Amino acid sequence: MNIISNPNTLEKLKIASDSTDFEPVGDQPQVEHAPKRLAHDLPCITNVSTPTGAKPVMKTMMTTACERNCYYCPFRAGRGKTQRITFKPDEMAASFDQLQRAKIADGLFLSSGIIKGSVTTQDKILDTVEIIRRRYQYRGYVHLKIMPGAEYDQLYRAMQLADRVSINLEGATEDRLAALAPKKNFNEELLQRLAWAHQIRQSGVRASTVTQFVVGAVGDTDVELLSTSERLYRQMGLTRAYFSAFHPIVDTPFENLPSALPTREFRLYQSSFLLRDYGWNVEELPFEQTGNLRLDIDPKRAWAEAHLTHAPIELMLASREELMRIPGFGPKAAESIMKARRSGHLTELSHLRALGIRAPEQAAPFILLDGHKPAVQLSLF
Numbered sequence: 557m558n559i560i561s562n563p564n565t566l567e568k569l570k571i572a573s574d575s576t577d578f579e580p581v582g583d584q585p586q587v588e589h590a591p592k593r594l595a596h597d598l599p600c601i602t603n604v605s606t607p608t609g610a611k612p613v614m615k616t617m618m619t620t621a622c623e624r625n626c627y628y629c630p631f632r633a634g635r636g637k638t639q640r641i642t643f644k645p646d647e648m649a650a651s652f653d654q655l656q657r658a659k660i661a662d663g664l665f666l667s668s669g670i671i672k673g674s675v676t677t678q679d680k681i682l683d684t685v686e687i688i689r690r691r692y693q694y695r696g697y698v699h700l701k702i703m704p705g706a707e708y709d710q711l712y713r714a715m716q717l718a719d720r721v722s723i724n725l726e727g728a729t730e731d732r733l734a735a736l737a738p739k740k741n742f743n744e745e746l747l748q749r750l751a752w753a754h755q756i757r758q759s760g761v762r763a764s765t766v767t768q769f770v771v772g773a774v775g776d777t778d779v780e781l782l783s784t785s786e787r788l789y790r791q792m793g794l795t796r797a798y799f800s801a802f803h804p805i806v807d808t809p810f811e812n813l814p815s816a817l818p819t820r821e822f823r824l825y826q827s828s829f830l831l832r833d834y835g836w837n838v839e840e841l842p843f844e845q846t847g848n849l850r851l852d853i854d855p856k857r858a859w860a861e862a863h864l865t866h867a868p869i870e871l872m873l874a875s876r877e878e879l880m881r882i883p884g885f886g887p888k889a890a891e892s893i894m895k896a897r898r899s900g901h902l903t904e905l906s907h908l909r910a911l912g913i914r915a916p917e918q919a920a921p922f923i924l925l926d927g928h929k930p931a932v933q934l935s936l937f
């Protein structure tokens with residue numbers, strides 16, 4: 557049985573959805589937790605993690621046509637292999653309503669190619685969500701893409717209607733963006749919108765902002781990507797930077813470039829969380845001379861090997877921030893240690909295990925327990 561009553565609409569949804577895999581939607585790193593397609597025959601439904609838990613989200617585009625020519629993108633103007641379809645706001649909203657009433661979708665991620673300018677395209681996205689919120693009274697999760705160059709009032713309305721908006725910088729700097737997408741303007745069309753989103757949030761509108769970078773197509777370095785991410789976290793209240801390892805698409809100007817390694821994407825996520833959640837500064841990250849991170853080691857462990865091997869941290873005295881510098885220790889572990897040491901001494905790795913720290917042996921080279929290096933018992937098996 558098809559939930560979508562109009563076969564033409566169903567076919568368009570399939571075409572639009574097949575093409576949106578590169579768009580980030582969830583809260584988890586793409587490498588470890590790539591969004592999963594669900595079992596039924598509706599490819600537009602993707603299981604993603606949202607701020608309120610995992611949900612089957614309808615992920616689609618208003619149109620797969622575009623008048624811009626970003627070099628990496630399958631929807632770029634003039635690419636013959638892309639099937640071009642366009643939805644009207646009523647049609648898209650009704651499709652979503654049918655899927656969410658059938659309990660197949662519980663969330664919407666809506667993006668679009670750009671046709672007749674960014675403002676007209678953004679209006680179509682907004683009209684769709686107005687219908688979903690007003691006519692169909694949907695109160696659940698909505699994530700909207702903001703078009704480069706959308707107007708302030710459009711961004712404001714999008715942030716009133718949605719839980720989250722994406723303003724994708726794509727490149728870490730003006731020059732990198734120019735090499736990826738010659739018709740996008742880094743400062744005026746994108747960075748300015750990220751600053752507006754921050755202002756709008758400060759006025760009491762709650763929607764969060766995320767951005768995405770295309771990694772590894774145009775010589776970008778990790779230090780560039782993470783410096784820009786840090787600036788966005790600190791100055792513009794960004795919730796999350798997504799790093800999308802470049803993958804060449806046939807019949808685009810980048811079709812012969814090599815793919816970026818997924819491990820690079822993963823190291824960028826690890827480092828980005830150190831900046832966002834662990835209070836690190838970008839200068840502290842262990843970049844190599846190339847400006848990139850090592851691929852063979854977690855950046856926190858690389859830092860610890862350089863800084864803590866000869867100056868281990870005493871767990872009975874360390875501050876919360878110092879505890880979170882130790883490989884394997886996150887905010888929860890730091891809290892548990894601080895609580896436990898108020899009522900007794902931590903003298904063995906087994907005491908850490910009892911606090912729920914799963915592999916304290918990994919931290920052993922970098923810590924002191926009540927003045928002593930912990931004894932690590934090697935398993936025979």
Ligand code: SF4
Binds near residue numbers: 630669
């Ligand atoms: S504006 Fe968006 S859809 Fe259009 S070519 Fe660029 S990335 Fe693709």
